[in-house]
Amino acid sequence: MIVNLLIFSFIAGCVGTALGCLIAVMIKNNNKDNFIYGFTAGFLIVIVMFDLIPSSITYSSYLLCFISLVVGAAFVFILNKVLHGGIDDEKKTMGLLLFIAITLHNFPEGVAIGAGFEVELSFAIFVAVIMSLHNIPEGMAMGISLFQAGKTKTQVILFGIIAGLPTCLGALAGNFFAKINQQFIGIGLGFASGAMLYVCLAELVPHGRKKNRRKFYFYLAIGVIIGQIVLILFKNLI
Secondary structure: OHHHHHHHHHHHHHHHHHHHHHHHHHOOOOOHHHHHHHHHHHHHHHHHHHHHHHHHHHHOOHHHHHHHHHHHHHHHHHHHHHHHHHOOOHHHHHHHHHHHHHHHHHHHHHHHHHHHHHHOHHHHHHHHHHHHHHHHHHHHHHHHHHHHOOOOHHHHHHHHHHHHOHHHHHHHHHHHHOOOOOHHHHHHHHHHHHHHHHHHHHHHHHHHOOOOHHHHHHHHHHHHHHHHHHHHHHHHHO
16 A cells, blocks of 8 residues: 555656646747746646645644644745845746745645545545646746756756655655544645745746736636636546
């Protein structure tokens, strides 16, 4: 069972992010910044608001979800200040922030997968599928930032794979802690939600709308619509 859990979580955590990074470095279009940042922001906001936060509340409580969400956002805010203080390259700073945020939220989502194997397999499958899908736009946003900051295509894809690896650790931890206290999952998902919301609203949106606001908001709306469709489809199927 452990081997199957590790394989499942590796595919869920690494494939989507690495694929997103690959797409980002292969697209040759002057408007790809608008598309990648806009679509990613819209998609992730929907996933956080209508999947991660409700799941956090389900596994913990409104209060614990709120506290962990604030702590997650505050953590990335402080990290942002530290990175901006030590790195002059704006693209590299945002790329590293996205890398850290993705890595952070992959762990609690891995926890949810691991716990799901122990208590509810359908939820584990749902989280894994949703995770793979929303890791694609995350990988795109991280990939374009790192690529424009001077990283090679191979390095960018490796960053994507590395960012997904905490999913495996999270799956093992979730499988263990689900037998003890499932609030651990809710707190982790709340923390991840705060981290991702901060990155979306404080980094992706301001950077994405610099070149062409109209196109950025158009792609953001597309991301929101696609995110809603994905959630509705998979919640009905599983």
